[in-house]
Amino acid sequence: MSIFSKNALSSFFGLSGEDYIEEEDYEFENxxxxxxxxxIEQxxxxxxxxxKSSISQSYISQLENNVRLPSDSVIEKxxxxxxxxxxxxxxxxxxxxGTFYFSAESETKKFKEIVQYLKDARDYMKIKDIPGFRFDDGETSLSSDERELLEGFSKLSSQSKQQLISYLNFLLNS
Known part of the structure; x- marks a missing residue:
């Protein structure tokens, strides 16, 4: 299931007429x-x-090709x-x-909306392949305990994640 439509982005960027993004039903899955x-729209x-973001071009390429997912601070940049x-x-x-300055309320609003779009897309990428996970009308089917567990897991070091995965596999196979 996907989360963003070109129609929503066209509206977000104030595009209409010839500039309108075609294919209203096209949705972004990553x-x-x-x-x-x-x-590209900007x-x-x-x-x-x-x-402009002080992020390497190669890292941006990795992001656009879904090789890596960004941190909150990278998304804000x-x-x-x-x-x-x-x-x-x-x-x-x-x-x-992480202090950002804007000359107008509309810039602040646009910044916050882009940050939220990007964070939502990143978070969707993190959980979309979890067995049993699905979206129902935009809501996850995970319980609050399951979401809390995933949030905690995302904060672990790589080594701790591997150890936990090994332990879970042991528990599931015993």
Missing amino acids: FGSLLKTIR EFTSSELAE LAYALIGKDFSRLTDSEKES
């Missing part, structure tokens, strides 16, 4: 296609997005750049604190 579509090349701001112009303390 983070990479959503990021690439937003980047008329950025991947190199320009890399420069991308969103800041996608609304036309230059992350590299912030001071070191602003970068470290």
